[in-house]
Amino acid sequence: MAVYKVIYQFFGSLALRVELKNYYTGIVYFMIFLLNSLPATSEPDRITYPHLDNFADDPLYNTKAAVHLSGVPAPTLRAWERRYGVLSPERAGNTYRLYSERDVAKIRWLREQIERGISIRQAVALLERLDNREHQQIEEAEQPLSTEKAEQVVPSAALNPSAVADLSLNNLRQDLLKAFLNLNEEAAEKVIAGALAIYGVEEFCISLLEPTLFEIGEKWAKDEVLVTIEHFASAITRSQLSNLIRTAPRNQEGSLVLTGCAPGEYHEIGVLMITLFLRRQGIHVMYLGQNVPAIDFITTIKRLHPTVVCLSCSTMDSLSGLLEVSAQIEALPEQIRPTFSFGGYLFNFHPDLAKKLSGQYLGMDALEATRRIREITRRPRPNPPNSLSERPAY
Numbered sequence: 336m337a338v339y340k341v342i343y344q345f346f347g348s349l350a351l352r353v354e355l356k357n358y359y360t361g362i363v364y365f366m367i368f369l370l371n372s373l374p375a376t377s378e379p380d381r382i383t384y385p386h387l388d389n390f391a392d393d394p395l396y397n398t399k400a401a402v403h404l405s406g407v408p409a410p411t412l413r414a415w416e417r418r419y420g421v422l423s424p425e426r427a428g429n430t431y432r433l434y435s436e437r438d439v440a441k442i443r444w445l446r447e448q449i450e451r452g453i454s455i456r457q458a459v460a461l462l463e464r465l466d467n468r469e470h471q472q473i474e475e476a477e478q479p480l481s482t483e484k485a486e487q488v489v490p491s492a493a494l495n496p497s498a499v500a501d502l503s504l505n506n507l508r509q510d511l512l513k514a515f516l517n518l519n520e521e522a523a524e525k526v527i528a529g530a531l532a533i534y535g536v537e538e539f540c541i542s543l544l545e546p547t548l549f550e551i552g553e554k555w556a557k558d559e560v561l562v563t564i565e566h567f568a569s570a571i572t573r574s575q576l577s578n579l580i581r582t583a584p585r586n587q588e589g590s591l592v593l594t595g596c597a598p599g600e601y602h603e604i605g606v607l608m609i610t611l612f613l614r615r616q617g618i619h620v621m622y623l624g625q626n627v628p629a630i631d632f633i634t635t636i637k638r639l640h641p642t643v644v645c646l647s648c649s650t651m652d653s654l655s656g657l658l659e660v661s662a663q664i665e666a667l668p669e670q671i672r673p674t675f676s677f678g679g680y681l682f683n684f685h686p687d688l689a690k691k692l693s694g695q696y697l698g699m700d701a702l703e704a705t706r707r708i709r710e711i712t713r714r715p716r717p718n719p720p721n722s723l724s725e726r727p728a729y
C-alpha cells in the first residue's frame with residue numbers, strides 16, 4: 336500500500352508540475368487513490384497456545400492483583416472457577432484465593448478469546464485441547480480461527496472490571512430488566528454480553544431472557560409500562576437470538592426441521608430459541624418466521640420434504656391458524672407428510688387444549704421441545720420420499 340502512496344504522490348506532483356488537466360488521467364489517479372484505501376488482505380486469525388508451562392505455578396497474587404493483571408473482574412474469575420473449573424487458585428489460610436503467574440496467563444488468554452468472539456465454554460474447551468496436544472508433544476499446536484465453529488458473542492462487558500459487579504443470574508435478570516425499562520440499549524447489551532461470557536447459551540436464554548420478558552409482559556398487562564418498552568425489549572432479544580443462530584454451526588444435511596409461527600401468531604422468541612438450540616445440536620433446521628400462512632407452509636413442505644414441522648402458538652387468536660396448518664398437513668400424501676408438532680405460551684396455561692389437537696405437543700419450554708424434536712428426527716421415517724436426496728438447493 337505504501338508503494339501506491341509513493342506512486343500516487345509522485346504522479347500527483349508530476350501532473351501538477353506539467354499542469355496536466357486531462358480528465359482520463361484524473362480518473363486513473365482517482366483509481367490509484369481508491370486502491371490505496373482498500374484494506375490489506377490479512378492472514379487468517381490464528382489462535383496460539385499460551386504455553387502455560389512457561390509460567391510459574393507458585394501461588395502469588397491475591398484476587399485484587401489478579402484482577403489488575405488480567406483485566407478480568409473478580410466475579411467473572413469466580414464464575415469461571417465455579418462453572419468451568421478452569422482455575423483453581425490456592426487458598427491462603429483457607430480464605431483468600433492466591434493466583435499464580437500461570438493462572439494469570441490463562442485468564443489473559445481466555446479473555447483474548449472472548450474478545451475475538453468465542454464463547455467462554457468454547458474457549459475453555461479449546462484451551463484443554465491445546466493443553467493436551469502440548470503435553471502429547473504434537474508439534475502443531477496452533478490452528479486458524481476459521482476452523483473453529485466459533486460462537487459469535489459481543490466482546491464482553493464481563494471482562495470490564497468496572498462494568499459488572501455481580502454476575503449471578505438473579506442479578507443479571509434485575510440489571511437486564513432495568514436496562515429494558517430505561518430503554519438503555521448499551522446497558523442491555525452489556526448485561527447480555529456479561530451473561531454470555533459466563534453462562535451457556537441455553538441457560539442464558541431460559542434463565543435470563545425468558546423470565547425478563549415475562550416480567551416485562553406482566554408490567555405491560557398491568558399498564559405499568561408502555562408497549563414501546565415491550566417492543567424495545569423484544570427487538571433486542573430477537574436480534575441477539577438471530578445473531579446466535581447465524582453464527583452457530585449450520586448443518587445443511589439430514590432430517591430437516593421447519594420451525595415457525597402459526598398463521599396470525601407474532602410471538603416468535605420462544606420458537607427462535609428452539610431453532611437456536613436445534614442448530615447448536617447439529618440438527619438441520621430452518622426458521623420460517625412469524626404469521627406464516629397455512630398455504631405457504633404446505634407449499635414449502637412439498638418443496639423441502641421436512642421430517643418435522645414445529646409451530647409456535649402463544650395466543651388463543653392464532654389457535655385456528657394452527658389447526659388449519661395441522662389439518663392441511665394431515666391431508667398430505669403419507670410419503671411427504673412430516674410430523675406436525677407444536678407448543679407455545681398458550682398451551683403452558685391450557686394444557687388440556689394440547690391434548691385435543693392432532694399432532695405432537697412438544698412440551699412447555701424450548702429445551703424440552705429440542706429434546707423431543709431430536710428424538711423424532713432420529714426415528715427412521717416410515718416412507719421416506721424418493722426425492723429426499725434431490726432436495727433442491729436453497
Ligand code: B12
Pocket residue numbers: 541544545548549550551552553556565566569573599600601602603604605606608609645646647648649650651652653676677678679680681683696697698699700701702704
Ligand atoms: C414480546 C411480546 C410481544 C411481541 C412479540 C415480538 C416478537 N417478535 O416475538 C409483540 C409486540 C408482537 C406482541 C404482541 C401481542 N401480544 Co405479546 N407478549 C410479549 C411478551 C412480553 C414476551 C413474549 C416472549 O417472547 N417471551 C419470551 C419467550 C422465550 O417466552 P415464551 O414465548 O413463553 O416461550 C417459552 C415457552 O412458552 C415455550 N414455547 C414458546 N414457543 C414454543 C413453541 C413450541 C413448539 C414449544 C414446544 C414451546 C414453545 O418455550 C419458550 C422458551 O422456553 C409476553 C409476556 C409473556 N408472559 O411471555 C406478551 C404476551 C404473550 N402477549 C400478550 C398479548 C395479549 C399480545 C397481543 C394480543 C397484544 C395486542 N393487543 O396487540 C399481541 C398479539 C400478537 C399476535 N397475534 O401474536 C399476552 C398473551 C396473553 C394470552 N395468554 O393470550 C402476554 C402474555 C402479555 C400479558 N402478560 O398479557 N407481544
